[in-house]
Amino acid sequence: MTPHSLNVAIIGSGLAGCLAARILREQHTVTIYERETAKAEAGAAINLGPNAVHILNSVDFDRRRACSIPVTRVLSYNKQGELTHESIHDYVQEFGTDWLFHHRVDLRDELLRLATAPSEELGLTGEPATVRFGARVVGGDVDEGRLTLEDGEVVEADLVVAADGIRSIMRGPVVNDDAYITAQPSGSSAFRFTMSREKVIELHNGEVPEIMDSSKSGTLFGVYALDPTERRVIMYPCRNYEILNFAVLAPDNMLKTPASSDSWSAPGDRDEMISLFTDFPDWVLKYFRAAENIKLWQLRMQDPLPTYIRGRTVLIGDAAHAMTPHQGQGGCQAIEDAEGFRLFLGDHVTRANVPTILEDFDRVRRPRASQIQLNTSQAMARHSAKEIYRFRKFNFTYHGIFEELRKIKESEKVGQLDHGGGEESKRESDLHSAVGICRCRQCQTDS
Template sequence: MTQPDTHSLNIAIIGSGLAGCLAARILREQHTVTIYEREPRNTETGAAINLGPNAVQVLDSVGFDRVRACSIPVTRCITYNRKGENVGETDVDYATEYGADWLFHHRADLRDELLRLATAPSEELGLKGRPANVVYGTRVVGGDVEEGRLRLDNGEEVKADLVVAADGIRSTMRGLVVGEDAYITAQPAGTSAFRFTMTREKVIEIVGGVPDILDSSKPASMVGMYAFDPTERRAVMYACRNYEILNFAVIVPDSMLKALPEDSWSAPGDRDEMVSLFADYPEWMLAYFRAAENVKLWQLREQDPLPTYIRGRTVLVGDAAHAMTPHQGQGGNQAIEDGEGFRLFLGDHVTRDNVPSLLVDFDRVRRPRASRIQRNTSQTMGRYSEKEVHQFRRLNWTYPGIWEGLRRVRAGEELIQWGDGEARRERPAVASQL
């Protein structure tokens, strides 16, 4: 008679976004993983996303396929003021400086590749264990976080050894884990983002040729145009999907909008209003705005740092744990770091009985790290110089991984050590603010 494997857990993951899919990819090597996704089919909202070296190092370690994900390695940042004057330009070999590339993606392409890593046959990926199973069209409506019990909207109850709540900014599980009403809902951050993408063909039509930002023979760039005034207006654009799409994020204070948008990626935006709010920007930027189609308006939200990510057998990850605005581009990166954290659950030390203690270790590393980045993001929404735009980049893009992070925490060391590796040889001038 075959004896049960006491080191293999039954794991329920709520949500198939970035954090949920990467957690499934890590955990499937040893455990039985089921993802409960409220959408009725494989879908992804949003536009583009950039991942810094802290996240890319993790992806490189799990078989991430850049060709499938249409990844673009970026080496250049160009900053303009609202007059169209170039006020800063940096060229950096990020792989050398930080240990991995800085990659740009269409969000759907990135999520599809992470879903493949979670669900593809083990033989295809060269892994042990079984693929994660995704149950679509199933909403988790409550449960017992201490015991690992979930209630589904169809009336079914699910029992798991570990529950990973990757259920997003409107998390059902957040209030159950934290137990305080103040943390149930992420709050408006005071700014909103017009979001749209433009095809390569449309950009060429507007410009009259291929602009540098879509020229694959030139260094890939993130271009930011900042008002550098109290309005905090900014427009950021970069290529994704193998230079076939140009992504735009155009941020304005809520006080300047005629009406506040819905808290949704897909709320319609008014193109003419966007153009009028940036009338003092140069014509070459406004030409893009006037030609924009299918503009969306997304109200940015943020969550105060939580007092805990864990309770019993349940852990919050991704936006459920640390929703933040995109001003430092760290929302997706922190979701990837969260997913990597489940390496704590691989090995013969893992049993059903010690799941709560392993979650304590997870929380000791992940929560202080993500909370610090949340606070920095909130403090740097207003930018008045090119230097302020990038002031936290080194902190953001430096992360040792969950096991080394836990060793440092247990030893009373700083999680982020500025001397890590040859690339981290200089402490930034703003380190005292960190």
């Protein structure tokens, strides 16, 4: 190791942890501590907006390996089956790159490859990250960069990256406020399942439905109750059109048995799912009746945190800013977080100034992700697709850690960091004040 090379410990090998390892391996010695004993990744499909895809492009992300599907259309229907909104966008022209659909396993596998593949394969200097599976972190000293594993081993690090998800072991010690230790129920739960291409075609009497037609661009279908229940069904293809993904959202107070807050993969009841959506089109219920291996989990959200950093430790991904899927930005913000570790590349980096560099990380990432958390909370209460996607421009526009930090510093010089208002709830006002969220019109709506 050189004076500019750090010993980095990353907790968690999910999307945020793997991409953080890919960035940091360019200069530092990186070890990922993963509590699971194998590289299993839970979940179904995930979509990534251009704000995240720009970052993936910069690290030679292989779309072929990840089975990516570019998206250009969003079709929205009401519960009578009537088309209420059609959005067609050339995202490359508008935002400089694609909006992509993935199966979460495929995406995680590609990010893990980027973190651990031989350097010569990726054209990098430095050593690949090491992943220690079955290494559960049970505590540590966030100021000193010290971790304690379940077997009693103590790990010393110059930088600790807590990418350990919504139930982060490090959130409490970093924030030091009991109010933020546990993410709170959002009031909704999601039934999740996937269906094979063959099964979908069978349900359509041997015909390939539009949503699975690989000769056309990727399309997201949404069916909305447009009533106070805020029920909705979201479906889109992934894995090169080999799988159709379903997310079926319903309020907790309509469920016979509330989703478990202790498991993200509890079984869901098909009959109950159908009973909650009997007023939806039969072409939706046809999929429900054929669904297998349904999962049900309670959607949880975190109020914006007052800090992501303490000492030598930083929270990223769901550990920092858990949010519901209503804006499709949870994974995107994790990827933006990981890109922020480019602040740790260069000859200015030493063990002594890690806390100072983390302050710049926090100045950029926390206001941005906190704003998207609040926008997502608003999107939960929106009935129409047009309202739900009103923050798209803000969400999809991000210029990377260095440019965003430059803009913040320039704004501070002229006193424009907080530059505008409009009415807001007292809760949102308090949160804005606590975390330094920008309240300008651009951040609050799509122009």
